[in-house]
Amino acid sequence: MAGESEASKHICKTSSKSIYGDYMQDYKILAKKELCPWTYHLKVSAPLIAKKILAGQFIIIRPNKHSERIPLSICGWNRDEGYIEIIIMACGRTSREACEKNVGEKFEDVVGPLGKRSHVQKYNGSCVLIGGGYGTGAIIPTARDLKSTGNKVIGVLGARNKELLIMEDELREVCDEIMVTTNDGSAGTEGFVTHALQNIMDHKTVAMVLAIGPVPMMMAVSNMTRGKDIECWVSLNAIMVDGTGMCGACRVSVAGETKFACFHGPDFNGHHVDFDELTKRQKMFMEKEQLAMKAFKEKGK
Ligand SMILES: Cc1cc2nc3c(=O)[nH]c(=O)nc-3n(C[C@H](O)[C@H](O)[C@H](O)COP(=O)(O)OP(=O)(O)OC[C@H]3O[C@@H](n4cnc5c(N)ncnc54)[C@H](O)[C@@H]3O)c2cc1C
Ligand code: FES
Structure with a gap:
């Protein structure tokens, strides 16, 4: 049916042109930087997502044709140049496949923007934004929005040690002040992000x-702020x-x-989240995840 296949070729061409306009959505890696062992910052070409993404939203990527799909937060974007910025921690098979991509290579597909925008308004008190791991990048767009809305924004970032601290300079740029904590005291104050939060709550009026x-x-931060306005x-x-x-798959219980x-x-109100259920559900596929990682290491696929 030569005629039919010619027609379908034409439809694909026409529809992809009408959907994407002048943009090529090829999800090419434009830049890659190792932030700390097994954690990378990537700039990825995705003009349509870059055009629309808002602080707090996320994407889902599929690194290769046969990969699983994994959700990732956005830590920045450039609407004019058509790229988004992500941080990936290689903790399992798919995130590792993503981290193995080099500049010039492409992700198979990227879907987004997904989810709702972070809650941003003018508060009567300081806003404290706390990031751990990839979360240190994920709080940056919301910190920027809160600051441009006229809020005093304090960034708090924590890591096990100095080598694992990421995105400190980038966070500093969008906050009025930042506090750094490391578990071993090798940078900033020794302790956890919760110690920094307690210190801030002891000395300032915190609204958000x-x-x-x-x-x-996240559970500890929610417990510390409960009942405190x-x-x-x-x-x-x-x-x-x-x-x-x-x-x-992602169902969670919030306020029952x-x-x-x-x-x-x-984003949800932390005071109403059932964290015990979330923790149990996160571990549901642990055995399969370990097997997938073992197979990946053994056979390289
Ligand atoms: C909204 C959102 C934003 C996220 N942002 C980032 C980010 O910016 N950077 C980053 O490195 N990670 C982020 N994550 C976590 C990331 O999606 C998981 O680390 C990744 O899916 C792990 O997949 P894996 O195959 O590499 O590891 P696996 O070995 O399959 O899983 C390791 C652990 O990751 C979690 N996980 C596995 N599959 C999924 C999935 N499909 N969805 C969510 N969690 C999963 C589970 O807790 C699991 O125990 C985000 C997750 C969500 C839901
Ligand atoms: S991932 Fe949220 S409903 Fe499917």
């Missing part, structure tokens, strides 16, 4: 806190599949109601 990072950190937002890293509210982190969030 946003925490992005490991679940125990402080708004507390956390960005939930539930397991996601489609990222559009259709599959139910079932919500989809990808669609209703990812």
Whole structure:
């Protein structure tokens, strides 16, 4: 059916032109920088996403044709040059596949922007933005928005040691002040981000806190701010599949109601999140994840 295949070729060409206009969505890696062992900052060509993305939203990438799809936060973008910036921590098979890409190579596909914009308004008190791991990058766009809305913004970043601290200069640029903590005291103040938060709460009027990072950190921040007239937002890293509210994989309980982190969030009121359930659900596929990583290491696929 030569005629049909010619026609379908034409339809694909026409429809891709009408959807994408003048843009080529090829998701090419434009720049790559190692921030610390197994953690990379990438600039990825994605003009349509760069045009629309807002602070707090995220993307889902598929590094290679046969890879799983993984959600990632955005730590920056350039609307004119058509790229987005992400930080990837290679913690398992798919994130490792993504980190193995080099400049000039491409991701198979990138979907976004997904999720809702972070909550931004003028507050009567300081806004404290807390990042751990990749979360240190993820808080940057919201910090910038809060500051341009006229708020006093304090950034807090923490890591196990000096070598694992990332995005300090970039965070400093969008905050009025920043506080650094390391578990071993090799940089900033010795301790956890929660110690820095306690210090800030002891000396300033805090109106709002946003925490992005490991679940125990977000849970601790939520517990510390509960009952204190402080708004507390956390960005939930539930397991996601489609990222559009259709599959139910990312369901979380917030104030006793079932919500989809990808669609209703990812930011939620931390005082109402059922963190125990989130922790259990995150571990659901641990055995399969370990097997996938083992196979990847053994066979390189
Ligand atoms: C909204 C959102 C934003 C995120 N932003 C970033 C980011 O900016 N940078 C970054 O490095 N990581 C981010 N993550 C976490 C990242 O998606 C997981 O680390 C990644 O999916 C792990 O996949 P893997 O195959 O490499 O590892 P695996 O070995 O498969 O999993 C390791 C752990 O990652 C989590 N995970 C696995 N699959 C998924 C999935 N499909 N969705 C969510 N979590 C999963 C689980 O807790 C699992 O135990 C984000 C997650 C969410 C939900
Ligand atoms: S990832 Fe499928 S509903 Fe959220």
